[in-house]
Amino acid sequence: MTSWLATSAPPDAEAIAERVFTALADPSRRAILAALASGGPATATDLAGRLPITRQAITKHLALLAGAGLVTAEPGERRRVRYRVRSAPMQVAQQFLAALARDWDGPLDALKDHLDRHARGSP
Amino acid sequence: MGFPDRIERTVEIAHPPAKVWAALTTAEGLSAWFGQEAAIDLRPGGSAWMKWDSGHTADMRVERVEEPTVLGFTWRIFGLPEDDPRRTYVEFTLEPAGAGTRLTVIESGFAQLPEDVYRTAYDGNADGWRKELDELAGYLGAA
Numbered sequence: 575m576t577s578w579l580a581t582s583a584p585p586d587a588e589a590i591a592e593r594v595f596t597a598l599a600d601p602s603r604r605a606i607l608a609a610l611a612s613g614g615p616a617t618a619t620d621l622a623g624r625l626p627i628t629r630q631a632i633t634k635h636l637a638l639l640a641g642a643g644l645v646t647a648e649p650g651e652r653r654r655v656r657y658r659v660r661s662a663p664m665q666v667a668q669q670f671l672a673a674l675a676r677d678w679d680g681p682l683d684a685l686k687d688h689l690d691r692h693a694r695g696s697p
Numbered sequence: 698m699g700f701p702d703r704i705e706r707t708v709e710i711a712h713p714p715a716k717v718w719a720a721l722t723t724a725e726g727l728s729a730w731f732g733q734e735a736a737i738d739l740r741p742g743g744s745a746w747m748k749w750d751s752g753h754t755a756d757m758r759v760e761r762v763e764e765p766t767v768l769g770f771t772w773r774i775f776g777l778p779e780d781d782p783r784r785t786y787v788e789f790t791l792e793p794a795g796a797g798t799r800l801t802v803i804e805s806g807f808a809q810l811p812e813d814v815y816r817t818a819y820d821g822n823a824d825g826w827r828k829e830l831d832e833l834a835g836y837l838g839a840a
Binding site: 587669670672673676678679681682684685686687688689690692693 | 702708711712716721726731783802804
């Protein structure tokens with residue numbers, strides 16, 4: 575399920591980012607992550623008591639979140655398994671976004687405009 | 698597309714390198730096109746900053762100064778929390794091109810993967826995590 579976490583080979587950052595984005599595209603999964611982040615580790619049953627989501631749906635969402643590496647299951651018997659958040663894949667995804675978000679085209683256009691204006695103003 | 702570790706842009710500017718250099722390396726120049734306020738201590742290891750009316754601030758550390766051809770500095774990775782230690786390196790290269798300048802900007806270092814130390818600092822830090830989640834959710838919402 576989380577094979578890339580267990581291997582020592584460097585994980586493929588783009589694949590991690592893709593899984594994180596898919597996992598976070600759903601508002602229920604974002605709510606589950608937020609609940610785990612603010613309230614600490616919890617079972618699917620705990621989460622169903624706190625969120626307007628059925629236990630069955632929460633179990634499915636947790637499986638997908640675990641596949642993206644965003645939560646890990648603590649050892650325990652079924653139904654008592656507690657999940658906790660893991661932020662490392664999120665950091666990888668964030669840097670992927672940072673690279674895409676950095677905009678040089680705007681500033682470089684502004685630089686050209688500035689030099690043109692400056693040249694006209696001081697012949 | 699692979700993981701983007703660097704961004705590269707080249708533009709042709711109809712002004713000589715000396716003019717472009719001044720726009721890149723003086724507080725007056727930087728505040729005219731990049732930030733709204735700026736300061737720069739132009740020497741390797743010197744600090745520089747820019748501020749915008751939005752309240753956003755960029756703190757830079759000057760790394761390379763080879764007038765009038767190379768200016769390099771590092772700054773924080775956009776979108777990461779304030780206390781994140783990772784930075785990207787930005788290098789402007791100016792080449793004469795006819796009567797003008799060919800200006801290349803390369804920003805690299807986006808692929809710095811989280812180190813174990815860094816991971817330790819964040820795990821169990823609910824506030825840091827919530828901030829990250831909010832920011833990423835914001836990005837996703839805006840996309």
